[in-house]
Amino acid sequence: MATFNVNAKEVKVDVEPEMPLLWVLRDELGLTGTKYGCGISVCGACTVHIDGEPVRSCVLPNSAAVGKKITTIEGLSQDSSHPIQKAWVQLQVPQCGYCQSGMIMAAAALLKSKKQPTDADIEEAMTNICRCGTYVRVRDAIHAAAKLAA
Amino acid sequence: MKPNMNAARRSFLLKSAAVSGGLLVGFRLPGIAVAAEEAKKGVEVTHWIMIHPDDSIAIRIARSELGQGSFTGLAQLVVEELEADWSKVRPEYADVNEHIKRKRVWGGMSTGGSRSIRDSQEYLRKAGAAAREMLVAAAAQKLEVPAAELSVANGVITHKASGRSVRFGQVAATAAEFEVPKEPKLKDPKDWKVIGKSLPRFDIPEKVNGQQIYAADMRLPGMLHASVAQVPVFGGKLKGYDEAKIKGMRGVKKVVAADDWVAVVADNWWRAHQALKAMPIEWDGGEHTKVSSESIKQFLRTGIEAGDVPVARKDGDVDAAMKSAAKVVEAEFYAPYLNHSTMEPQTATALAKDDSIEVWVGTQNGEATIAAASEAAGVPLENVIVHKMHAGGGFGRRGPHQEYTRQAVKIAQSMPGTPVRLQWSREEDMQQGRYRPVAMVKLRGGLDQNGNWIAWNVRQADQSILSTVDLGPNIRVKDGVDPIGTRVFSDNPYAVPNFRNEYAMRNTHVPPGFWRAVAHTHNPFFRECFIDELAHAAGKDPYQFRRPLLEKKTKDLGVLDAVAKAAAWEKPVKAGLQRGIAVVDGYGSFTAAVVELAVKDKAIQVERVIVAIDSGYVVNPDAVKAQIESGIIWALSALMHEEITIKDGRVEQTNFADYPVLRLAHTPKVESLIVPSGGFWGGIGEPPMIAVIPAACNAIFAATGKRPRSLPLKHEGFSYA
Numbered sequence: 001m002a003t004f005n006v007n008a009k010e011v012k013v014d015v016e017p018e019m020p021l022l023w024v025l026r027d028e029l030g031l032t033g034t035k036y037g038c039g040i041s042v043c044g045a046c047t048v049h050i051d052g053e054p055v056r057s058c059v060l061p062n063s064a065a066v067g068k069k070i071t072t073i074e075g076l077s078q079d080s081s082h083p084i085q086k087a088w089v090q091l092q093v094p095q096c097g098y099c100q101s102g103m104i105m106a107a108a109a110l111l112k113s114k115k116q117p118t119d120a121d122i123e124e125a126m127t128n129i130c131r132c133g134t135y136v137r138v139r140d141a142i143h144a145a146a147k148l149a150a
Numbered sequence: 151m152k153p154n155m156n157a158a159r160r161s162f163l164l165k166s167a168a169v170s171g172g173l174l175v176g177f178r179l180p181g182i183a184v185a186a187e188e189a190k191k192g193v194e195v196t197h198w199i200m201i202h203p204d205d206s207i208a209i210r211i212a213r214s215e216l217g218q219g220s221f222t223g224l225a226q227l228v229v230e231e232l233e234a235d236w237s238k239v240r241p242e243y244a245d246v247n248e249h250i251k252r253k254r255v256w257g258g259m260s261t262g263g264s265r266s267i268r269d270s271q272e273y274l275r276k277a278g279a280a281a282r283e284m285l286v287a288a289a290a291q292k293l294e295v296p297a298a299e300l301s302v303a304n305g306v307i308t309h310k311a312s313g314r315s316v317r318f319g320q321v322a323a324t325a326a327e328f329e330v331p332k333e334p335k336l337k338d339p340k341d342w343k344v345i346g347k348s349l350p351r352f353d354i355p356e357k358v359n360g361q362q363i364y365a366a367d368m369r370l371p372g373m374l375h376a377s378v379a380q381v382p383v384f385g386g387k388l389k390g391y392d393e394a395k396i397k398g399m400r401g402v403k404k405v406v407a408a409d410d411w412v413a414v415v416a417d418n419w420w421r422a423h424q425a426l427k428a429m430p431i432e433w434d435g436g437e438h439t440k441v442s443s444e445s446i447k448q449f450l451r452t453g454i455e456a457g458d459v460p461v462a463r464k465d466g467d468v469d470a471a472m473k474s475a476a477k478v479v480e481a482e483f484y485a486p487y488l489n490h491s492t493m494e495p496q497t498a499t500a501l502a503k504d505d506s507i508e509v510w511v512g513t514q515n516g517e518a519t520i521a522a523a524s525e526a527a528g529v530p531l532e533n534v535i536v537h538k539m540h541a542g543g544g545f546g547r548r549g550p551h552q553e554y555t556r557q558a559v560k561i562a563q564s565m566p567g568t569p570v571r572l573q574w575s576r577e578e579d580m581q582q583g584r585y586r587p588v589a590m591v592k593l594r595g596g597l598d599q600n601g602n603w604i605a606w607n608v609r610q611a612d613q614s615i616l617s618t619v620d621l622g623p624n625i626r627v628k629d630g631v632d633p634i635g636t637r638v639f640s641d642n643p644y645a646v647p648n649f650r651n652e653y654a655m656r657n658t659h660v661p662p663g664f665w666r667a668v669a670h671t672h673n674p675f676f677r678e679c680f681i682d683e684l685a686h687a688a689g690k691d692p693y694q695f696r697r698p699l700l701e702k703k704t705k706d707l708g709v710l711d712a713v714a715k716a717a718a719w720e721k722p723v724k725a726g727l728q729r730g731i732a733v734v735d736g737y738g739s740f741t742a743a744v745v746e747l748a749v750k751d752k753a754i755q756v757e758r759v760i761v762a763i764d765s766g767y768v769v770n771p772d773a774v775k776a777q778i779e780s781g782i783i784w785a786l787s788a789l790m791h792e793e794i795t796i797k798d799g800r801v802e803q804t805n806f807a808d809y810p811v812l813r814l815a816h817t818p819k820v821e822s823l824i825v826p827s828g829g830f831w832g833g834i835g836e837p838p839m840i841a842v843i844p845a846a847c848n849a850i851f852a853a854t855g856k857r858p859r860s861l862p863l864k865h866e867g868f869s870y871a
């Protein structure tokens with residue numbers, strides 16, 4: 001039994017230690033907000049926060065997350081009130097939405113480390129793939145969220 | 151207004167709704183048609199509109215929400231005429247099973263070809279108007295006043311003279327007893343209040359908090375997960391596999407095999423996939439194991455070099471005009487296979503019961519899904535329940551091709567009573583696509599001594615999609631010509647008096663499919679770059695060269711002028727930049743683009759992309775803007791990065807690492823010009839991208855003096871700065 005702290009709750013799961021955290025979240029805990037997109041750490045759809053840092057959970061053995069604070073999209077806020085989520089709705093960012101949990105988690109982490117990110121900061125931090133091409137709005141919405149949070 | 155047989159129809163609906171709610175009662179129903187409990191409370195005024203006593207209104211949506219905003223835009227069309235209170239409206243999928251039982255009452259369900267709005271706008275507006283008339287008639291009865299004295303706004307029907315009013319919810323039950331008027335009166339477009347408004351999309355709130363349930367997120371009691379491997383060489387067969395090697399692997403429940411695939415079922419998708427990878431599988435590649443991208447190119451070349459081939463269009467006498475030309479320009483172009491790579495890999499969940507099957511799937515065509523499931527299961531259509539889920543990207547991948555649905559059904563049938571969720575790995579999704587087909591063209595253009603374009607010969611060597619898919623009698627291969635493959639040429643808007651479009655079909659074993667904008671992805675690149683070349687040969691500005699040739703095509707000309715104006719084309723471009731222009735119509739809309747960029751040591755910095763679109767009417771301007779942004783990214787991605795190559799008969803690429811797509815860092819400034827001229831309904835999902843690739847290539851020529859003739863540009867040593 002491994003014990004995880006997910007979205008501020010302790011949960012016990014009986015899994016092999018090498019199973020990537022993504023599949024513990026999705027298939028063992030039913031937290032399906034975090035998505036599978038590539039499984040090789042290239043697309044960012046599986047991004048969660050571990051101790052506040054953005055991590056691609058599809059390649060992270062779950063054993064590496066034991067004892068740390070895991071936050072998924074479901075735990076980012078209780079009521080979609082995180083400035084990134086608000087800006088995302090305001091600017092109507094998502095299209096199909098499948099990449100957006102990862103996108104939002106990456107953006108929230110950026111906003112935490114840089115209160116007023118520049119375009120260059122955004123370009124560097126936001127390497128998630130969005131096949132629907134929402135990048136124009138992702139960029140604008142991160143700036144909008146920075147204003148909301150200020 | 152006369153009462154009709156609506157009561158019988160409603161009780162039928164309730165019964166079938168109860169069936170489709172089935173097993174799921176008590177679970178959260180993601181975007182699924184009418185849950186049983188709710189259906190009991192509401193009244194179906196017409197099959198499009200369900201009104202509840204609390205005045206909340208469900209609008210049935212037959213097309214699919216892929217992120218393009220169809221749930222919102224289609225509801226806007228209905229509500230405009232219904233005069234309902236927008237805040238009480240909620241769209242929901244029209245149930246596919248009922249659709250079959252009720253003789254296709256909701257019309258087309260296909261969500262491709264940018265047709266959701268343009269094909270259904272009329273009957274949806276009429277649906278709203280008809281229901282409004284029925285509600286008004288019911289209110290007239292209740293208030294005992296003539297219907298003509300009543301006015302409707304925001305879901306309230308008012309009798310001004312007496313100051314009395316009723317709400318929709320109070321008269322819905324009576325209204326439903328009336329016959330549905332066939333030709334209700336529609337508003338004059340100038341009176342629209344809901345159409346043309348950037349209303350926030352219904353689907354967005356659940357897409358920012360992880361609550362949107364995609365097919366990939368389906369969770370049912372006792373559900374298992376499956377991962378599949380399909381024969382990598384298209385057309386091959388499964389020869390054998392060694393199940394013993396994965397015996398005892400944790401969580402593994404079953405191996406299911408068919409003619410050309412094998413799947414492992416486990417209690418967790420990762421375990422299923424690990425076991426699949428660990429299991430030795432032998433394939434029989436069949437007759438295509440020697441095919442490569444090179445051999446395919448040679449095959450296409452035979453189409454370029456062949457003597458007589460079918461002709462899709464012929465105006466005047468090309469050969470004579472070409473002989474008389476003062477200057478002849480000739481160019482060959484090539485475009486590769488491309489994969490959709492939807493962010494959600496293909497996924498379907500199925501549950502088999504005695505003689506019925508239930509599937510959950512993100513689909514672009516509910517009817518194609520129900521047909522595939524019924525055929526795979528060997529049960530009648532009536533016994534198939536399809537739960538449509540919002541798809542994690544479509545782009546043409548989830549339309550007529552439903553292999554994942556068939557596979558999920560087969561797997562589920564081998565374990566009756568147990569729901570199984572099949573999710574393709576990204577690798578499987580990359581290697582088992584339905585690819586944008588390869589194409590090669592040879593273009594010859596003749597100019598007279600004044601630089602007038604007098605002759606044009608187009609020779610296409612092209613893989614035909616319609617040779618593999620039947621979309622019905624209106625659009626089929628005829629006399630050797632695929633009418634989709636020739637688009638952009640056969641419907642060429644330019645006034646060139648002598649024109650011939652030759653088409654040499656060259657089909658390979660690689661399965662082709664409808665990739666967003668289909669032939670409007672490569673054919674505009676060929677055509678609009680060639681016209682740029684002709685303009686230069688004629689010593690004319692590429693914008694001015696096009697104008698007189700489009701004189702009679704006022705809508706093409708309109709968008710061309712719009713982008714030229716926005717780019718201040720008459721003035722020199724900003725120092726350090728170069729620019730290109732292109733105009734293309736398609737899917738009922740007209741679009742043009744100007745791309746401004748700089749090229750330094752083969753590193754391309756795309757500064758600004760201007761796209762103008764005239765779709766006639768616009769339902770939701772912000773959604774159109776989003777599609778313009780999306781289309782530009784899609785086009786720039788294909789321009790530089792994307793290519794599927796074939797080796798030993800199979801796809802070489804495996805994942806986003808070797809099939810890179812555009813990322814945020816290379817997103818240019820975008821300028822969207824929405825210039826609706828009214829009077830028609832054009833598509834939006836595909837058109838915004840179609841002029842971007844040629845405009846960019848024309849800018850690259852302006853910057854480098856070299857014509858891009860083959861995509862993606864990375865092969866010519868280019869990259870994005």
Ligand code: FES
Pocket residue numbers: 035036037038039040041042043044045046047056057058059
């Ligand atoms: S699924 Fe983890 S990066 Fe793509």
Ligand code: FES
Pocket residue numbers: 094095096097098099100129130131132133134217493542543
């Ligand atoms: S919104 Fe569809 S992949 Fe990003």
